[in-house]
Amino acid sequence: MRPELTDWRSRGDYFDHDGHRIFYIREGSGPTLLLVHGYPFNSFDWHRIWPELTAHYDVIAPDMLGMGFSDKPIRHHYSVLEHADMHQALLSSLGVSETLLLAHDLGVSVAQELLARQLEGAPGPHLDAVVLLNGGLFYETYRPRLAQKLLCSPLGHVAGPLMTSPIITAAVREMFGPDTKPTDDEMKPLLEVLYYNHGRFVSHLVGRFVGERQTYRDRWVDALVRTKVPLRLINGPLDPNSGAHMVVRYRELVPAPDVVSLPGIGHWPQLEDPAGVTEATLTFLRSVNSG
Template identity: 75%
Template sequence: MRPELTDWINRGTHFEHDGRRIFYIREGSGPPLLLIHGYPYNSFDWHRIWPDLTAHYDVIAPDMLGMGFSDKPIRHHYSIFEHADMHDALLAHLGIGKTKLLAHDLGVTVAQELLARRRERSDLPEIEKVVFLNGGLFYETYRPRLVQKLLSSPLGHVLGPLMNDTIVTAATREMFGPDTKPTDDEMKLLLEVLYHDHGRFTSHLVGRFTLERKTFRDRWVEPLENPAMPMRLINGPLDPNSGAHMAARYRELVPDPDIVFLDKIGHWPQLEDPAGVFNAAHAFLHAADSE
């Protein structure tokens, strides 16, 4: 394993959730901040923004089941609800009664479920503020790539294990801005995360979460249309999946929308423009402590 990933693992630990081992890393001091990573990689997606965040927050970043350095059961039905359960269980495990959220991609949908269930239950840890990065907030506006559609279809069981470095690299780089695409060395890190511990056989199963977005669209949009806490969207407008068009829909449906655009940035703002993401997120999250 490459040294950067070995170091990341050594700085983290595991807790057990529903009989599975879940990796998480917790560092820093200050108010709690839960990071919810995207698909198909893991908490290492946050490594470029990590030093700035941990200088100001008690940062908690788990790997979702089936991804990264958490368990990856091959015969398993992965779901947004299960991912949300895990994040709530981790907060309970750590004794955290309230937290702020920063979520990306798949993590955006998990965050929406966390918000939805807090409208139904008062016994869950309080979510004080939410920052969304690029993700499929609205099913009707999300534009999955062809490879995503194929992997989410019945063909995914055949195509998933056959995905090679060339296909994954091309699909990933397509999502970045023209001037911020990952280098060959950076892609090797991401690929090692993806393939770690049977990842080749679980990634397409985890990716079927996009189908849930259609079924539970109204449940997950309602907390945005009637927000119970402040929210900010930081958007990489050149993202073909959830870029400027997703921000436009956000502006239509969310009252008093708070949107920050990052120039020439695509789907992975925290990797493409870590300083821009930190500045926009911290200015928003820290304001809650000053009000």
């Protein structure tokens, strides 16, 4: 394993959720900030903004089931609802009753489900503020790439194990801005995390959350529209999947939309423009705390 991944894993811990080992890393001090990563990688997606966040917050970042260093059961029905359950269970096990939240990609759907539960008055840690990065907030506006469509199709069980490093690298680079694409060396830890513990055999199963975005579209959009939790959207507008077109829809539906666009950035703002994401996140969270 590459040294940076060995270091990341060594700083974390595991907890049991429904018989599965879930990896998480927790560092820093201050108000709690939960980080919810995207698909198909893991909490290491946050490593470029981690030092600045942990300088101000008690930061908790788990790997969702089927990804990263968490268990990757092959015969399992992966679900956004289960991912939301896991995050709530982790916070409760750590004695956290309220938290700030930063989410990306698949993580924005988890955030929407948590906001929906809070609106319903369901038990669980309270969300005090939410920052959303690029992700499929609105199913009708979401534009999944060809590789993702293939993995989510009935042919996913065949295509998933055949996804070689060059194919995945090309698909990932397509999502970045033209001047921020990852180098081969930067892709290596991302690919190693994806393949860790036979990950290539479950990635297509995890990726079927796209269907849930259609199933729960009204519930998750209603959560954004009706919530009283302060929201900020930080968006890489050049993301072909959920870039500027997603911001247009966000402004149409979300009352008093708070949006920060990062010029020249694509789908992974926290990797492409860590300084911009950090500044926009900390400025917003500080304004919420001071208010």
